[in-house]
Amino acid sequence: MKLHCNVEIYDRTLSLRRKSQRSILAYVKVKDGDVCIHFWTRMNKQGTKYKIKNNIRKVFEKFNFEGKATISLIEPCHDLIIQSNPIQLKSFLNILKNVTDGYCRDIERYILKSNTTFSSSEFYSLKKVVVKKKSEYPILQGFPRMTEQLFLSGLDRKSFDRQILTLQSLRLLDLSNNKISFLPKELGTLPHLQTLNLSHNNLGKSVKSKWTWLEQAALRSNLYFLDIRDNLLTELPVQIGQLKALRELKICNNMLTQLPQSIGTLNKLKLLNVANNNLLLLPGMIQHLQLSSVDISGNSFLQNSYDITFNKNTLDIILPSLVELSARHLLKSRITYDASIIPYTLVRYLDEAKYCFSCKNACFDFYSRLLSDFRPYEFSITMKSTLSQPVKYEFYFCSKQCYKLYVSLFYNFLDM
Structure with a gap:
């Protein structure tokens, strides 16, 4: 297995601490058959090998539930201070324990070839990942598990990539300028997602029942920015009223004729952009909101001064x-x-x-x-x-x- 992580090296002999770098750790076999830890960085793509047998001074894993651990080596006198996804890090340390204890059953499936190298595109920022070209899309290796900001704009994608659902630290997701018409329910379960840009897609082609991602508890509590401009929408889903943390909502350049009444319950909403739709009226309840910016230009509202119906x-x-x-x-x-x-x-x-x-x-x-x-x-x-x-x-x-x-x-x- 390979572990995408940040690694900071502390040289105990010189009391020198090297700056944390985006890195990849993996297990490889050397010529004598022993397993070692192979450490790659963007600047050192050939990597550095650290022996494991009789060479592990101590493993500090008290905070591995936070994605933090330290592997202290005897020779050289280095401490590898690791920060990564907690689940991936735990698996990596379990393999290390099995190797040091001499329990090597099925270890072969976790070992990479000794001449393995990685391209620059493999060393993504652990917090921000920007994919600008289809050729750069990490189809096989996936995204770093600690990614917090993911930009996949303008890639002409027609479907949602479900590997995004494994990014439990994700806070910002930009899927704009694609051709996506369906989002899975599980998108709404990402625990930290706050900003979601879905503009210039085809969500208007999705049936009502496919908006269940808006109903999930995590999204309802955390999402504060939603951009669904230019999506061929003829109707805004009523589930929009469940996003109680929402502060900015952009739904301009669609084909909406009305807004759901529940939009007037979004008490934290500050910015509302509904320009260039086919709106005939607005929900009266939005007058109760503390809005700071409202754009209703480019709509064909009813023009009668007082058109009252009361039953x-x-x-x-x-x-x-x-x-x-x-x-x-x-x-x-x-x-x-x-x-x-x-x-x-x-x-x-x-x-x-x-x-x-x-x-x-x-x-x-x-x-x-x-x-x-x-x-x-x-x-x-x-x-x-x-x-x-x-x-x-x-x-x-x-x-x-x-x-x-x-x-x-x-x-x-x-x-x-």
């Missing part, structure tokens, strides 16, 4: 369904949910909820809808817009009392 019959007191009672109870208890905990039909029911503009509570089967260009609340900055007339908003109300509260705001505004 009071939907607010009559009717016994709610068991599904609605379950949904209300779940929201009241503030339980984090997904399809692994509750039925998927209930998840969808919750995702598609409307939200009362007055009390901000979810409303399901019974609500009133109102279209108006009246803005009770103002954003912190002026919208970027190409329209000469006010934007139309879609408001929902869960009760007559909540509707009357909105009306009172309207009349108070007229009296000012």
Whole structure:
């Protein structure tokens, strides 16, 4: 096996510490049949061999769960201070223990040829990997397991590479300017993913059920930047409302005619770019958000000054369904949910909820809808817009009392 890692060498004789370098460690056999550790760097592609037999002074592995370990050698008097992926490092040290203990069964499958060399492209930065050409794509060797930033833009890829799912330290993923139409559910389980650029792909060709990656707990808690510009989207998935940590959302240059009501629940959202779509109105709930930048230019919003539809019959007191009672109870208890905990039909029911503009509570089967260009609340900055007339908003109300509260705001505004 080969271990992609950072290695810092400490020379105990000279009390000299060499700067940490991007390196590859592996096991090879020398002429006498003994196994040694072979150490390569970008500057030393021929590598350096360290004997193992009767030459390991001590192995410090107290912090191997953090991906840190030190191999102390007798000759030369070097300490190899290693930082790598915890799982890979543990496997590497287990093989070393077997060799030092003389237990060499099946060891051959972990040993590389003694004349093995590596190209410069193998020595990726452990934190940032940029692949600019198809010919540089690491199909066989994979990405360093400690990669934190991965840029795979403009490679004309049609499918998602599942080896990305092994990068448990990944914080930024750029898959822009490809032809990807499907993302696996497991993408949403990457524990540290914060920035995701999917612009200029074909996600609009993905069916609704293929957006389950948005529902996963890790992504909902950590993702703060999402760019899905230029994706042929005709509908924004309702699961977008589950990304409670989201601060920036770019969905411009698509074919959206409306936004899901759940977008108004993204309380941390600061930047919203919906320019150059086919939007007819905006969810009224976004007026509650503390947005600092909103771009709605290039849309064809409804132009009537007051196009109001209000159906009071939907607010009559009717016994709610068991599904609605379950949904209300779940929201009241503030339980984090997904399809692994509750039925998927209930998840969808919750995702598609409307939200009362007055009390901000979810409303399901019974609500009133109102279209108006009246803005009770103002954003912190002026919208970027190409329209000469006010934007139309879609408001929902869960009760007559909540509707009357909105009306009172309207009349108070007229009296000012």
